Amino acid sequence: MKRHPSFPLLLLLALVSWTGLARAAEVVVWHGYRASERAALERVVAAYNAAQPPSGVQVKLLAIPSDAFTDKISATLSRGVGPDVFVFPQDRLGGWVEGGGLLEPLDFFLDPSVRQRYVPGTLEAMTYRGSVYALPLNFKVITLIYNKKLMPKPPRSTGEMLSLCKALRAGTKDKDRVCLAYPYSDFYYHAALMHAFGGRVFDPGPRVRLDAPENVKSLELLLKWVAQPGLVPAEPSTALVTSLFNEGKAAMVFSGPWFIGEIAPGIDYGLALLPTVDEAGGKPLTPWMTVEGVGISSHSQHKDAAYDFVRYLTGPEGAHVMALQGRQNPALARVYDEPAITSDPVLSAIRKQAEVSLPMPNLPEMTMVWSPATSAMNAVLHRVATPRAALDEAQKAVQKDVAGLRRGAKGTPESPPAKAP
Template structure:
């Protein structure tokens, strides 16, 4: 899994430079001249932001694939790009004909690139229903924008429940069970907590928000941050903080890691990127997040972040690029990425491969993905993160009511979206 890497960097989220991502609200804006094609190179190039075992596994797949090519076909070269610089590099390079044939990146930037029209290529021509059905549910929701599929899902990440087996014999199935267990295991005077997670981080809070049936945008794309269901979700966090006292006061990621690694946090919400940071002496398990009885028994539904394979708009040979992308999502490739790279592939069949089927952590995250919600890929989503994080900090510091915090957030985000659209129109 991803080790020692900021979670947003690991997933390619929240890249800067969103101007140009709101080119219109109707048909996709296409460049008049189209992207420039790069000079024909001796290799098919794929950019990625992987490191360590993930990087080695992808490079191994490139070697395997290249070794099977017929004479005259271009071998694949995998090029590592720093993940925090990759989005800007793609946006700057591909339209000028200096980018790769393929690249792997988080699905959250998809809408902006699709609107610009000279960066990525839709893949519907290559896809059929049988191909789509081979993937886990929700994966193609993440890479679909305005009824077109713009990337091939490669791997995914979401939060789930991680628990210390010495403290928790059986993971809770409902919020009430989790609360009762957390109360028993909390001793604030000794710095022990039944539950710990970065609860003021909007990404982690989304599991409650979505579980209540709320969200950022409604089905028509209208902003709904001040929806009563979002307010109810924040009220629950305030209840945990103020009334039950089961959460630590300072919910930084470093504190959560320290508490869990020293046996002072029984349960945490975290993603697969955290697994490499768990101390070897901690015997831990993973399970799906509990159901919310007050929300018609709906499960908590964390955000699903999909790292997808994009085809550059300027690739010389789309069929050649697609062939390698398709190979990367084969059972053979998915097994290598899962077993050797520590990834969570999007392909259904890989979870039946013995080495993966016998991995309870991978199976738990797969099960969690079934109830997860794909992060919105609308260009406007980039305007949401900072104000939403600010709203959660106000809520969790008990500075204001949930209703006031989300009403203020709604106004701030709406104003930012309108200002950007007005600037593009002028």
Template structure:
């Protein structure tokens, strides 16, 4: 009798009980022991869902699960809608989010940890998997990335300099009057990190996927060296005063569209507007420094995530793995032009023969994912303020960065000290 009672208790704690509570164990085999739902609900970004028609149909044919797709604007509405619809039981099983929101949504309990095999993680660039990792745990699989690259006007430049030092010399040669050799928004920390990071600075120290907000490396020796490198472009008149501040982006684009700039540093979002302006553009990864170190641009990763409120988390994870396999990632790229981070696709003809996509894919291999922890919110303004004092000659590199880091540390302590 006692034996039968024990067996009964064990049965109640088995896979069926876990399915009812939404739990899972490391020993579960996804999709085999989980109850099969009639459908999964997927929220994809606005004007990006068309590719899912084919992929969803293929998945339904293979597994007998219907995929219902809804378009929701990703940058802000996706997260806000999940906050409301998830707890109400009317939300999705799968959402797509920019990776820099991962830390916040995990802290709020909105998405679930993903447990996938190492061979699945190995599909993607190491940096893109790091972008989907928070506090050492994986919360999503990448679907696409973007990062700044070198864009040039073929009418003014017929080659890509091998190093940033060569680009500097080329810029001095081509800058005269209202004509400029190279422009970048180096007073904007999103772009400036390429130099600061490339020379040894870092935002937060990273250790095995965990970012330490108490170790800020934005005023170390490398960071100061990077800031001094940035400062000289302004001191020597290679950048016009009009590209400083919040209107800098539109000023830079205007000059390039008027045919007054040979090279610019910008992201893939600028490709089509430049072409629409009649500029015959070339695109390449940013040149490395003479030391061999790359320009460590910030990378943004868009990923797929399982809602913490989903009752079908195992199958949702299975569909995410399916969506992001090499075949479907390539198909999505062909339909949306958003560059995947799958390592095997870098040399795929559809990407390798597209100059812009290839440049983004190659630059992404050396890019740094923007930190996805909540403390990153305390970095942007102090760095912007200090960079502007730097490029306007109101402070030297060390003083400017010391001031920024002092503010960052104080703000983190004040707003996140109890975490």
């Protein structure tokens, strides 16, 4: 067969065109990071892209405002569009799985070495009904942050805490000074005390258990703390907590890594494990662990390439950068063996507290808990209701909403308030 004289040129053009298309293929990643976290993620992506062959798929980042992020994910992925990969908080997982299969299950991709490489509890947070839907990227927990000038040695128990606070109070004439500051009316912060008593939000099933007797005991102890002069502020708020600590009017706070960036220059502070609770038989204050994961859209056309990047980002290459530049606590366990991270007082302290924490529930029903639980906390602290009565009322409210959710009458649950910046 006689070929057209221009056949070689046409073949070359076709090959160039095909190569250009291959190079143009992208894995689009959405995130809500800002400042150092964004810069760190951009650095990880640049390193990943540089390591790919000329015809390899390239990763493209798109920053979405954090206050609109989860709603935008829900809206776009439900229409079959949006990113290939996205970073999201664990509390959205159950709702997205139940609400239409927006996430690709990753069990097919996972081998034992990947399953075993993360800090305990973090992969569990990205697991729903036995399937893994994202790889954990980072975690946050509340811990004890103290002013070394006011309290050189942090308390190991609530008994020690009360004794130290009594001595601190006796040694000052400043009526505005308190010993411990934290947003104790916020259910997210109170959960640490609730868990010390064996309290919980759900029993297996899941079955709502806000009215559990252990939860009642935790609120009764909180009322005793509030009643003690100079122990905690009368009207707690995150802004007040920051102000008190920075002005030297609070010896310690219960807060997370997001608080570190708010500490004023010149404050000599330290981090330590939350104390054990003598009134709960010596069990430790056990905060919720909140986890951010990296998931893949079920509509992605590049699932294999997307998983390759997800594994890279949550592996040693990504974890090192996200820790030292992004100031995150990576979910990858082995990164804490690095001297630069082991010697970092913040990263190492948060890692230790993670060993005494519980993953926040990722059930769709959890989105129904926040408002009734907050109402119960306020009712108790303002002496409008007893702990038992307030929690009974919250239990009924959540049960009603959950029943509606399970009947499909409520549609997709609304996003809960952001709990861990």
